[in-house]
Amino acid sequence: MSAALLRVDKVSKRFGGFTALQDISVDIRPGERFGLIGPNGSGKTTLINCISGALTSDGGSIVFDGHDVTRLPAYKRTRRGIARSFQVPRPFRTMTVLENLLVAIDFGVESHGLSGDQATAEVMAILEKIGLADKARVSSGQLSQVELRKMELARAMAARPKLLISDEAMAGLAGAEIDEVLDVLLKLNGEGITVIMIEHIMQAVMRFSERVMCLDAGRIVCEGTPAQVMDDKRVQEAYLGA
Ligand SMILES: Nc1ncnc2c1ncn2[C@@H]1O[C@H](COP(=O)(O)OP(=O)(O)O)[C@@H](O)[C@H]1O
Numbered sequence: 001m002s003a004a005l006l007r008v009d010k011v012s013k014r015f016g017g018f019t020a021l022q023d024i025s026v027d028i029r030p031g032e033r034f035g036l037i038g039p040n041g042s043g044k045t046t047l048i049n050c051i052s053g054a055l056t057s058d059g060g061s062i063v064f065d066g067h068d069v070t071r072l073p074a075y076k077r078t079r080r081g082i083a084r085s086f087q088v089p090r091p092f093r094t095m096t097v098l099e100n101l102l103v104a105i106d107f108g109v110e111s112h113g114l115s116g117d118q119a120t121a122e123v124m125a126i127l128e129k130i131g132l133a134d135k136a137r138v139s140s141g142q143l144s145q146v147e148l149r150k151m152e153l154a155r156a157m158a159a160r161p162k163l164l165i166s167d168e169a170m171a172g173l174a175g176a177e178i179d180e181v182l183d184v185l186l187k188l189n190g191e192g193i194t195v196i197m198i199e200h201i202m203q204a205v206m207r208f209s210e211r212v213m214c215l216d217a218g219r220i221v222c223e224g225t226p227a228q229v230m231d232d233k234r235v236q237e238a239y240l241g242a
């Protein structure tokens with residue numbers, strides 16, 4: 001058995017007197033496809049924020065790829081290989097898709113030493129992979145919803161992550177668009193990237209994940225195979241109560 005890529009140990013987060021996360025522990029294996037579910041407000045994004053460094057946890061520790069990153073600022077965690085997409089994409093709307101991703105490369109890869117041409121080539125390779133190459137020169141303000149979601153994943157990929165955390169990349173999408181994003185995530189995972197998927201679209205999480213964890217009110221309700229989690233009475237109650 002290989003060591004965990006990510007070890008979250010008893011992580012807690014409070015906002016004033018409100019406990020958003022309480023003693024969350026989970027290990028993610030290298031190459032794993034891990035689904036994170038839970039009703040609205042259960043703490044999914046807060047957990048991702050604590051892992052990526054957008055927030056600092058109040059208790060517990062986070063070890064990534066053998067390094068304790070609990071206190072590291074977000075940009076240093078990005079450079080260690082943790083990338084996340086945002087629930088609400090915030091592209092530079094007046095810049096082209098290519099320009100948006102060149103910014104992400106500059107930010108994400110420490111002293112990458114890439115020339116302008118090399119950086120462009122790397123961005124184009126990512127766009128090719130994600131199925132967005134034909135939009136490279138288009139202003140991001142003109143993208144459709146599904147294209148924006150793909151660009152958000154491409155932006156995360158520009159940091160050459162070991163771990164990609166996708167926060168509701170399918171929100172607002174329907175039918176074939178959901179499958180398109182799912183296919184992108186499966187493809188990236190197929191190339192060795194560990195993926196944590198947060199998703200409300202249950203069918204998509206269940207198809208994607210090898211293992212699923214359900215949060216409710218900042219605590220772990222249950223964790224197991226997709227079938228085990230779907231069948232768990234406590235999971236059903238958490239969603240009914242929401
Ligand atoms: N920055 C913040 N300040 C205060 N409360 C917050 C903040 N971020 C999240 N919360 C609260 O923490 C809880 C969990 O939120 P969140 O992690 O966004 O849930 P989820 O992603 O599962 O919908 C919610 O009650 C939310 O209102």
Ligand SMILES: [Mg+2]
Nearest residue numbers: 044045046087
């Ligand atoms: Mg959220």
